[in-house]
Amino acid sequence: GQQLNQSPQSMFIQEGEDVSMNCTSSSIFNTWLWYKQDPGEGPVLLIALYKAGELTSNGRLTAQFGITRKDSFLNISASIPSDVGIYFCAGQSPNSGNTPLVFGKGTRLSVIA
Amino acid sequence: ETGVTQTPRHLVMGMTNKKSLKCEQHLGHNAMYWYKQSAKKPLELMFVYSLEERVENNSVPSRFSPECPNSSHLFLHLHTLQPEDSALYLCASSQDYLAGPQYFGPGTRLTVT
Numbered sequence: 001g002q003q004l005n006q007s008p009q010s011m012f013i014q015e016g017e018d019v020s021m022n023c024t025s026s027s028i029f030n031t032w033l034w035y036k037q038d039p040g041e042g043p044v045l046l047i048a049l050y051k052a053g054e055l056t057s058n059g060r061l062t063a064q065f066g067i068t069r070k071d072s073f074l075n076i077s078a079s080i081p082s083d084v085g086i087y088f089c090a091g092q093s094p095n096s097g098n099t100p101l102v103f104g105k106g107t108r109l110s111v112i113a
Numbered sequence: 114e115t116g117v118t119q120t121p122r123h124l125v126m127g128m129t130n131k132k133s134l135k136c137e138q139h140l141g142h143n144a145m146y147w148y149k150q151s152a153k154k155p156l157e158l159m160f161v162y163s164l165e166e167r168v169e170n171n172s173v174p175s176r177f178s179p180e181c182p183n184s185s186h187l188f189l190h191l192h193t194l195q196p197e198d199s200a201l202y203l204c205a206s207s208q209d210y211l212a213g214p215q216y217f218g219p220g221t222r223l224t225v226t
Contacts, residue, residue, distance in 0.1 A: 033214050042117075042203050042217035088156075092211070100146065100211050103156045 006089050006104030014112050019076040021107045023089035031092040032065050032072035033101070038085045046087075047074070079111050116140045117218035119204050125224045126194065134189040134221045136204030144210040145187040147179060148203040150220070156203070162187060163210035194225045 006023045013019055023032070031050055035043035047058050049065035049072060056063055060077045072091070076083055089104040117138045126132050138145060147159040161169035162181040176198075178190040187204055201222050205215040 031214075035217075040201075040220075040222065042119075042205075042220045045214050045216060048214045090215075099158065100144075100161065100207070101158075101215060105155050 004089055004091060004102050004104040006107055008107055009105070010108040010110070012110045012112060013079055015079060015081060017079055019079055019083070019109060020073065021087060021109075022071060022073045023091070023104050024071040025091065025093075025102075026070065027093050027095050028069040029072075029091035029093045030069075032063070033090040034061075034063050034072070034074045035088045035090065036085050037088065037106070043088055076109075079109075081111050081113055084109055084111050116216050117204060117206055119202075119218035119221050121221060122219060123222045123224075125226060126191070127226055128194055128196070130194075131190070131192040133191065134202055134204075134223075136187040136189075136218055138185055138187075138204075138206040138216075138218075140206055140208075140216060142206035142208050142216075143184060144207045145181060145184075146205040146207075146215060147187065147189050148205065148217075150201040150203055160189075161210065168210060191223075194223075196225050199223055199225045 004023050004025050033048050034046045037043040047056050047063040052069045053067050054065040062075045064073045086106040086108050088106045090101045120135045144163045146161050149157045159173045160179040165181050176193050180188040201220045203220045204218040207213045207215045
């Protein structure tokens with residue numbers, strides 16, 4: 001089946017630093033989504049991207065739909081302790097058959113105050 | 114955001130018990146999903162319902178039995194589970210099947226003893 005390669009797997013950063021993570025695939029995608037999951041909770045949708053090249057912000061978060069349609073990036077500026085959690089990318093591909101979304105394995109973010 | 118609710122939030126059951134997980138979405142969506150999330154594994158799609166009809170069953174053991182009585186409610190009936198079934202079970206909904214972002218509930222943490 002299709003896979004999304006999400007990196008890095010984990011990050012330890014100082015409060016106030018900027019964060020970058022990305023997701024890549026060998027297939028093209030029509031939609032890229034970014035979610036955040038806090039411990040013991042379900043993933044919460046952060047940003048949805050629908051067009052190649054699209055750049056969308058949500059507060060301190062910015063995500064981009066790669067021009068090749070095979071990747072997406074999420075940036076967090078000026079990190080704060082509540083940014084801690086696991087960030088998942090997800091995508092929908094025209095070649096994914098009946099699979100609604102393909103998920104990455106997540107990036108675990110730790111913020112050191 | 115209380116668009117998708119799940120009960121119970123935590124469940125401990127023995128291998129011979131029968132229990133049910135409940136999900137309700139208040140978003141007017143037409144598609145609902147059950148996922149299993151185990152430690153260090155990607156989200157695993159279990160079942161998909163679109164307009165109350167099951168459209169996908171990803172080789173899930175028969176000890177898991179879904180039910181979708183209407184477009185707002187989704188159940189997962191559990192019986193004769195194994196310890197390896199212990200996981201976070203997540204419900205999600207989207208406007209339509211294969212279209213639009215999915216919105217997740219908070220999950221049910223299941224422990225099988």
